[in-house]
Amino acid sequence: MRRIQAGSALSAFGLGFTVPYLYVYVAQVRDLGAATAGIVLAVFAMAALVVLPFSGRAIDRRGPVPVLLVASVVAAVGAVAMGFASSVPAAVGAAALLGAGTAVLQPALATMIVWCSTPVGRTRAFAMQFFLQNLGLGVGGLIGGLLVDTSRPGSFILLFSIEAAMFLVLAAIVGTVRMPGSPAFQGARPSEGGKGGVRALLGHKAMVQLCVLGFVLFFACYGQFESGLAAYGTEAAGIQPSTLGMALAANTAVIVAAQFLVLKFVERRRRSRVIAAVGLIWTVAWLIAGYAGLGHGSQAMATAAFVSTYALFGLGEAMLSPTVAPLVADLAPESMVGQYNSAFALVKQLALAVGPAVGGPMGAALHGPYIVTFVLFSLGITFLAVRLGKQLTPEQNQPSLALRPSKVVARHEPVRESETASA
Known part of the structure; x- marks a missing residue:
């Protein structure tokens, strides 16, 4: 769980370097115009809408770790491509890769957290993830603001390179997690191969x-x-x-x-x-x-x-x-x-x-x-x-109920003399 949370925080740290400046980068630094910047942001969002319907079944069938590794590499390639994008097709293509990769990271990380937590501890685990991600985004944005210079495209290449490196760090950290072999995950791995589907x-x-x-x-x-x-x-x-x-x-x-x-x-x-x-x-x-x-x-x-x-x-x-x-x-x-x-x-x-x-x-x-x-x-x-x-159910609505001791107590029934005699 510590490794999953650390990787999640570092990927958010990398995103913080570029997310606040993507519009300015495309429209002004690369001089592609406001319309192109709007298209790039739209493609970034649309790519997520395209891949998310398929990512869930892949996570359930293959496990979250392989899916996250692929998504991290795709996002890293997209980040590097965005740093060097100087034309409309290059910027749109990079946005598609970056949007698709980052969209899959969150459900994959969420599934890993579910697999290694109990319903009672899950509340705290997701709170920790949200805290670390916001902290990572904030610190990344702060440092990115100190490095960025709209008059130097090279400064943005540095930002996108740092973002790509953080995605690869996430992949490296999560790649060390051996979920099926750990006693903490017994009974958590799906046994039905992800059956069910949208219906x-x-x-x-x-x-x-x-x-x-x-x-x-x-x-x-x-x-x-x-x-x-x-x-x-x-x-x-x-x-x-x-x-x-x-x-x-x-x-x-x-x-x-x-x-x-x-x-x-x-x-x-x-x-x-x-x-x-x-x-x-x-x-x-x-x-x-x-x-x-x-x-x-x-x-x-x-x-x-x-x-x-x-x-x-x-x-x-x-x-x-x-x-x-x-x-x-x-x-x-x-x-x-x-x-x-x-x-x-x-x-x-x-x-x-x-x-x-x-x-x-x-x-x-x-x-x-x-x-x-x-x-x-x-x-x-x-x-x-x-x-x-x-x-x-009461437990779904309030998991802490599972921690309460049962109010049902064993009631002692005295043995009757006739029963003792017959025994």
């Missing part, structure tokens, strides 16, 4: 409801960070572009600071109620964002309110990380863990593709309707979470 997944009512809930979660949060909410902040609230970086830093700081404090609270609560609480927290966040843009207060108050919105989103994310991903794993049949993880990753990717397309134009032009829409979406999270809770 079985769609027939699982609780999983379908969780996927719908997941789409709304990612659409209303991550899908708005760098598009609709950023556009709303600059257009309606008059936020300076530099403040957007401050807001994202506040988001990451809250996640890093609160993750393990929140974990103690989450571990002893029902998962459905935790997710419902996140919906209410994000409702407050969107109302504060509404005040920032529509409250007609001072610029300082608007800026503080806008940064607070991102901070509240971070608190919700810290509550979700030990809740949603372990729940996906606990719902999955033993032979379909990879397919369930990949299906949920696909839902997330769809939300991240649709979110900016819907939120961007609304946030820039329809300020009031934008806030009302996402207040309603946040309240919808609470409603869907309560509804999902009715489909879960």
